Amino acid sequence: xxxxxxxxxxxxxxxxxxxxxxxxxxxxxxxxxxxxxxxxxxxxxxxxxxxxxxxxxxxxxxxxxxxxxxxxxxxxxxxxxxxxxxxxxxxxxxxxxxxxxxxxxxxxxxxxxxxxxxxxxxxxxxxxxxxxxxxxxxxxxxxxxxxxxxxxxxxxxxxxxxxxxxxxxxxxxxxxxxxxxxxxxxxxxxxxxxxxxxxxxxxxxxxxxxxxxxxxxxxxxxxxxxxxxxxxxxxxxxxxxxxxxxxxxxxxxxxxxxxxxxxxxxxxxxxxxxxxxxxxxxxxxxxx
Amino acid sequence: xxxxxxxxxxxxxxxxxxxxxxxxxxxxxxxxxxxxxxxxxxxxxxxxxxxxxxxxxxxxxxxxxxxxxxxxxxxxxxxxxxxxxxxxxxxxxxxxxxxxxxxxxxxxxxxxxxxxxxxxxxxxxxxxxxxxxxxxxxxxxxxxxxxxxxxxxxxxxxxxxxxxxxxxxxxxxxxxxxxxxxxxxxxxxxxxxxxxxxxxxxxxxxxxxxxxxxxxxxxxxxxxxxxxxxxxxxxxxxxxxxxxxxxxxxxxxxxxxxxxxxxxxxxxxxxxxxxxxxxxxxxxxxxxxxxxxxxxxxxxxxxxxxxxxxxxxxxxxxxxxxxxxxxxxxxxxxxxxxxxxxxxxxxxxxxxxxxxxxxxxxxxxxxxxxxxxxxxxxxxxxxxxxxxxxxxxxxxxxxxxxxxxxxxxxxxxxxxxxxxxxxxxxxxxxxxxxxxxxxxxxxxxxxxxxxxxxxxxxxxxxxxxxxxxxxxxxxxxxxxxxxxxxxxxxxxxxxxxxxxxxxxxxxxxxxxxxxxxxxxxxxxxxxxxxxxxxxxxxxxxxxx
Numbered sequence: 001x002x003x004x005x006x007x008x009x010x011x012x013x014x015x016x017x018x019x020x021x022x023x024x025x026x027x028x029x030x031x032x033x034x035x036x037x038x039x040x041x042x043x044x045x046x047x048x049x050x051x052x053x054x055x056x057x058x059x060x061x062x063x064x065x066x067x068x069x070x071x072x073x074x075x076x077x078x079x080x081x082x083x084x085x086x087x088x089x090x091x092x093x094x095x096x097x098x099x100x101x102x103x104x105x106x107x108x109x110x111x112x113x114x115x116x117x118x119x120x121x122x123x124x125x126x127x128x129x130x131x132x133x134x135x136x137x138x139x140x141x142x143x144x145x146x147x148x149x150x151x152x153x154x155x156x157x158x159x160x161x162x163x164x165x166x167x168x169x170x171x172x173x174x175x176x177x178x179x180x181x182x183x184x185x186x187x188x189x190x191x192x193x194x195x196x197x198x199x200x201x202x203x204x205x206x207x208x209x210x211x212x213x214x215x216x217x218x219x220x221x222x223x224x225x226x227x228x229x230x231x232x233x234x235x236x237x238x239x240x241x242x243x244x245x246x247x248x249x250x251x252x253x254x255x256x257x258x259x260x261x262x263x264x265x266x267x268x269x270x271x272x273x274x275x276x277x278x279x280x281x282x283x284x285x286x287x288x
Numbered sequence: 289x290x291x292x293x294x295x296x297x298x299x300x301x302x303x304x305x306x307x308x309x310x311x312x313x314x315x316x317x318x319x320x321x322x323x324x325x326x327x328x329x330x331x332x333x334x335x336x337x338x339x340x341x342x343x344x345x346x347x348x349x350x351x352x353x354x355x356x357x358x359x360x361x362x363x364x365x366x367x368x369x370x371x372x373x374x375x376x377x378x379x380x381x382x383x384x385x386x387x388x389x390x391x392x393x394x395x396x397x398x399x400x401x402x403x404x405x406x407x408x409x410x411x412x413x414x415x416x417x418x419x420x421x422x423x424x425x426x427x428x429x430x431x432x433x434x435x436x437x438x439x440x441x442x443x444x445x446x447x448x449x450x451x452x453x454x455x456x457x458x459x460x461x462x463x464x465x466x467x468x469x470x471x472x473x474x475x476x477x478x479x480x481x482x483x484x485x486x487x488x489x490x491x492x493x494x495x496x497x498x499x500x501x502x503x504x505x506x507x508x509x510x511x512x513x514x515x516x517x518x519x520x521x522x523x524x525x526x527x528x529x530x531x532x533x534x535x536x537x538x539x540x541x542x543x544x545x546x547x548x549x550x551x552x553x554x555x556x557x558x559x560x561x562x563x564x565x566x567x568x569x570x571x572x573x574x575x576x577x578x579x580x581x582x583x584x585x586x587x588x589x590x591x592x593x594x595x596x597x598x599x600x601x602x603x604x605x606x607x608x609x610x611x612x613x614x615x616x617x618x619x620x621x622x623x624x625x626x627x628x629x630x631x632x633x634x635x636x637x638x639x640x641x642x643x644x645x646x647x648x649x650x651x652x653x654x655x656x657x658x659x660x661x662x663x664x665x666x667x668x669x670x671x672x673x674x675x676x677x678x679x680x681x682x683x684x685x686x687x688x689x690x691x692x693x694x695x696x697x698x699x700x701x702x703x704x705x706x707x708x709x710x711x712x713x714x715x716x717x718x719x720x721x722x723x724x725x726x727x728x729x730x731x732x733x734x735x736x737x738x739x740x741x742x743x744x745x746x747x748x749x750x751x752x753x754x755x756x757x758x759x760x761x762x763x764x765x766x767x768x769x770x771x772x773x774x775x776x777x778x779x780x781x782x783x784x785x786x787x788x789x790x791x792x793x794x795x796x797x798x799x800x801x802x803x804x805x806x807x808x809x810x811x812x813x814x815x816x817x818x819x820x821x822x823x824x825x826x827x828x829x830x831x832x
Contacts, residue, residue, distance in 0.1 A: 136585060161671070164663065164722055196376055204400065
């Protein structure tokens with residue numbers, strides 16, 4: 001799916017994901033967790049459509065349920081007893097909620113990484129790190145070039161060996177044979193690759209980095225917004241608005257006007273990519 | 289102005305016997321297009337690499353190479369990287385990065401061109417070479433021809449004064465090869481670059497080149513205009529006979545007094561002036577006796593991926609027992625897939641394939657690939673597992689290894705590592721390995737790719753010899769000239785089904801474009817003439 005946020009500058013993408021993943025990993029407060037989960041889920045569906053729904057409902061939610069059951073069965077702290085198991089252990093509301101929150105947190109961060117993968121392609125990654133580590137970035141790029149070639153070669157080797165009657169007789173033996181051919185072949189190719197790099201001046205001091213991405217005023221404005229959101233949330237953390245205690249009883253900070261402002265601010269931060277996408281969709285549809 | 293001067297250059301490899309280059313002296317003017325040719329192992333790549341110090345081979349060198357008056361070894365790294373461009377043989381390993389745009393910018397990044405200028409140069413290259421449509425594509429998705437074009441563009445982005453190309457088309461199919469050489473010619477004409485190109489397939493190069501330098505055993509054997517090569521073909525340059533354009537070879541074969549033709553078009557005019565014009569009557573080819581089918585394919589469907597379109601769409605084909613059968617077709621027509629299906633390496637999802645009347649799926653693997661079917665893959669390196677050629681052969685069949693080595697003339701390098709052999713020798717070793725499994729049915733996938741013409745002639749003889757021993761050969765190829773010379777029956781695969789299937793002569797005589805150069809030259813007078821020898825023979829019978 002085409003996404004306006006994915007089309008913006010890689011640095012903005014990084015800033016956003018760094019913020020939401022960091023916050024997602026430290027917040028135990030159910031409201032913040034809920035907001036982050038909803039945003040990650042909604043944006044994931046926007047980016048990946050039905051495949052995302054499938055991942056969430058077939059894999060993640062059952063795992064969450066399993067974690068909660070396990071947590072409730074083995075943790076017995078808390079004051080609110082729901083029922084007593086045949087072996088005499090109590091099942092408490094606090095332990096269920098705590099497991100749910102912990103599981104939810106992991107799930108949310110996972111969902112954010114799914115979105116990250118869809119938005120930050122390798123060339124964006126290389127753009128952000130290429131300036132600081134040009135050699136490292138080149139190495140990543142070369143590896144990405146090499147992997148599919150290796151896979152294809154391996155396939156050809158197996159096919160060729162089968163064609164002269166070497167397909168039978170032990171998986172390991174054949175695998176080792178194939179691997180030795182692959183290594184020799186690849187080393188031979190690497191000599192050519194090195195020549196090709198040398199002949200185009202690789203190794204001269206003062207390497208620059210070509211980029212396809214441009215920093216626009218819109219990127220700057222959005223980055224400022226993300227940073228403002230971060231500042232607001234950090235202020236909330238400092239004021240103790242995000243703390244949550246589950247043992248021995250559930251205790252959340254008192255809700256004030258500031259809390260509500262904080263909820264809205266955090267929601268705007270997490271939903272920023274989706275809001276951006278929907279605005280652009282709306283503009284596009286109106287312009288038709 | 290003399291741009292490149294080579295003075296008394298001699299060179300020997302550390303472990304090689306004798307000199308790879310022997311007292312080579314020549315100079316190249318700015319803006320010249322020079323074709324450097326000769327048999328494989330004549331030293332052309334070694335010479336070319338001496339012009340680019342970053343790639344110069346290690347060994348004993350004497351003499352000097354000057355670029356614009358300065359010895360090349362004294363050029364600083366930045367200058368030689370940008371002013372002398374080099375395009376290598378194997379496009380796949382020459383591409384370094386995973387994205388097309390990054391590859392285009394690779395050289396510019398290396399020499400430290402600033403961002404704004406880099407953007408302009410990349411844009412220029414992408415538009416000049418028509419890379420726009422696949423600018424953002426991963427390099428892995430490109431065809432061989434596209435990869436080589438990308439290599440060329442990436443070198444051109446550095447704005448070189450001289451472009452050196454080392455057999456750039458040897459790994460490409462004929463159509464991509466011709467396209468690539470046309471692009472090189474365009475660069476030469478439009479930008480006035482000096483071009484030095486080594487090539488063993490001269491068909492497409494000679495008409496464009498200003499000058500041809502022939503190397504023989506490390507020495508300059510000839511240095512002349514392309515047309516003058518023709519005169520020497522019957523004399524001292526006899527070893528080039530098989531690599532020059534058909535028109536030139538036919539001309540030399542008839543000993544004509546008219547000027548030597550280079551292209552098909554010139555060849556056609558020359559022929560009209562040389563022979564009495566006939567009525568272009570076709571000889572009746574007797575229908576071949578129906579032999580038993582070695583391979584029988586009936587309505588075979590195949591696809592690599594359920595979502596992808598079918599590669600074979602109901603292919604029905606018969607390969608007669610005995611003789612050489614050639615399956616031709618363009619890139620991606622499904623030739624290799626058809627061959628793999630017939631050899632039982634891939635399973636079609638519908639249809640029936642029989643080998644000598646037996647369903648290929650019902651033959652156990654052990655029986656199928658031992659004394660029954662042998663497959664020579666396109667990349668012969670995929671077969672080499674051992675340290676020496678001798679061990680390679682003995683790994684299959686110890687008793688017959690020596691005998692096979694003698695038959696395929698491998699005895700001289702039995703103790704060498706297979707990777708140290710030349711392309712043709714590797715091909716022979718691989719073939720020996722396959723033949724040791726004693727197949728009745730031999731499958732060959734693009735056997736002539738990267739082969740020089742001298743070895744092609746040998747290889748054709750070898751295939752004929754196998755046929756006489758009762759082996760059926762099924763060959764997949766792009767190489768029209770080779771198939772015309774070698775095959776008994778040819779078929780053309782297009783869009784997953786056979787478009788034509790006939791005995792070789794009528795196959796090529798019926799095609800207008802997809803046929804040999806000799807046939808295109810002579811079809812208006814001798815419609816049945818398919819090979820150069822046919823034309824020479826008919827020419828001599830019908831002289832004015």
